[in-house]
Amino acid sequence: MSGNKRWIPLESNPEVMNKFLTTVGVSSKWKINDVYGLDPELLATVPQPVLAVLLLFPINEKFESYFKKQEEEKKSETVSPSLFFMKQTVGNACGTIALIHAVANNLDKIDLAPGHLKNFLDATKDLSAEARAEKLEADEGLSTAHEESAQGGQTEAPSRDENVNLHFITLIHHSGGLYELDGRKSQPIPHGNTTPETFLEDAAKVCRELMAVDPEEVHFTLVALTDAQ
DSSP: OOOOOOOOOOOOOOHHHHHHHHHHBBBBTTEEEEEESHHHHHHHHHHHHHHEEEEEEEOOOOHHHHHHHHHHHHHSOOOOOOOOOOOOOOOOOHHHHHHHHHTTTTTOOOOSSHHHHHHHHHHHHTTHHHHHHHHHHOOOOHHHHHHHHHTTTTOOOOOOOOOOOOOEEEEEEEETTEEEEEETTTSEEEEEOOOOTHHHHHHHHHHHHHHHTTTTTOEEEEEEEEEEE
């Protein structure tokens, strides 16, 4: 990450994440819910429709090596030009960037009220991924919403200067494709075709593949942006 700015890490906690979404103007029709496992019977308990899946996982040498190889293999694949993607240059901002990716790529379904997020998306819709990152660094409204939400978790929030080795990515369905959005990477990563009906199952498959990179690692947390019901 090129910037020196750092935020307090956002906890992978639906209450915390929903507070952020509500604060920045996302309709209460949509909520972050826990995904308790990747088995079919557990996936069946997740409210539908599912708009995005967010995975929190540890960054270590095995994952770094995997992602480097993955980016090299995927860089020639076509990515939908209407996909909203931004880089991460603010330390510990991956949780908020994951939520922005989830909402920004579902604006055909999500009612977004006037507020910090709508202002940010309107201002950055025609910008590059790098320029969007610069805008986020300077966005006091989103920064404040992030900080207030991050301090409301079930556990004591780490300091902004603490080296946190956990990272969020977002999986979304867009224009018939399944994409992985990670602000640490150079571009969205395509994972084949999907449909609204099969999206959760297809996203779970990608998560299983990622978890298999380090079978001894257990620090994974999965949530989904779904109908609030």
